[in-house]
Amino acid sequence: ISLTDKCLSCHKDSKIPHKNYKGEEELIQDYQNSDHYIALKDGNLNAPTCYDCHGAHEMEKTDNPNSKIHRKNIAQTCGQTNCHTNQLNEFTGSIHETSIREGRTEDSPTCNNCHGNHVISTKRIDDKKKKSQEVIQLCSNCHSSVEIVERNDLPTKVSETYMESFHGLATRGGSKEAANCESCHGYHNVRSPEDSLSMTFKANLTKTCG
Numbered sequence: 588i589s590l591t592d593k594c595l596s597c598h599k600d601s602k603i604p605h606k607n608y609k610g611e612e613e614l615i616q617d618y619q620n621s622d623h624y625i626a627l628k629d630g631n632l633n634a635p636t637c638y639d640c641h642g643a644h645e646m647e648k649t650d651n652p653n654s655k656i657h658r659k660n661i662a663q664t665c666g667q668t669n670c671h672t673n674q675l676n677e678f679t680g681s682i683h684e685t686s687i688r689e690g691r692t693e694d695s696p697t698c699n700n701c702h703g704n705h706v707i708s709t710k711r712i713d714d715k716k717k718k719s720q721e722v723i724q725l726c727s728n729c730h731s732s733v734e735i736v737e738r739n740d741l742p743t744k745v746s747e748t749y750m751e752s753f754h755g756l757a758t759r760g761g762s763k764e765a766a767n768c769e770s771c772h773g774y775h776n777v778r779s780p781e782d783s784l785s786m787t788f789k790a791n792l793t794k795t796c797g
Contacts, residue, residue: 588627594637595619618705633669640664658697659687665698674698677775680784694735701725701774719758719767723749726768771795 599615618624626634638646640656647654655664662684666675678684678698686695723746729735731746749755749768757765771787778785786795 588636590638591624591627591636614705617703621705621707623707635670639667639670658693659690661697661699662687671698674775677773681773681775681777682779682782683777692739694729694739696729719763719765722767722769723755723758 595615595618598611623635627636642655645653645655647657649656649658651657652659654660662675662678665671666678683695683697686692687697727746730741735741736743750759754766758767773786776784776786778788780787780789782788783790785791
């Protein structure tokens with residue numbers, strides 16, 4: 588925690604104006620309110636510090652391919668030892684992860700696209716209706732984007748047809764149990780329907796719907 592506070596002592600309160608960028612103060616505040624920082628203050632030695640994610644002496648800007656926070660490396664950074672290793676195992680091989688690893692598109696999401704950067708919180712949403720609606724909105728942010736769909740030759744109108752389906756109408760009507768995106772497609776392990784490991788692979792549909 589002392590080393591983390593050392594980093595914050597320079598980066599907060601605009602102490603180095605010529606190196607600050609728009610929104611940095613908000614990122615600092617978000618981190619100080621995050622479960623990561625709170626866990627550090629509570630004495631959890633495995634909680635991530637600034638240098639766990641950004642690096643120490645080897646710190647690089649986000650657009651440097653060698654940076655720990657370059658989009659191709661973020662999953663490995665979040666999934667490093669003593670961190671989110673199980674989630675990394677699930678994410679590895681997914682359609683999102685392979686698209687990033689193979690450089691097929693700049694649109695595929697990695698950890699921070701869905702979970703945020705410094706603001707990360709593990710607080711569970713007790714209201715199932717609200718949680719379901721947030722999942723649907725999160726996925727729709729990309730899958731209802733005309734630009735992203737056209738740029739990546741994705742199936743069209745998946746968000747619209749879902750919202751018009753029984754499941755979509757039920758969630759809009761307040762159902763806490765109706766299927767949302769992750770119910771059928773998974774979340775870290777989203778795969779193509781042609782992938783035999785996919786929850787929507789033909790042979791797996793009975794189990795998924797069941």
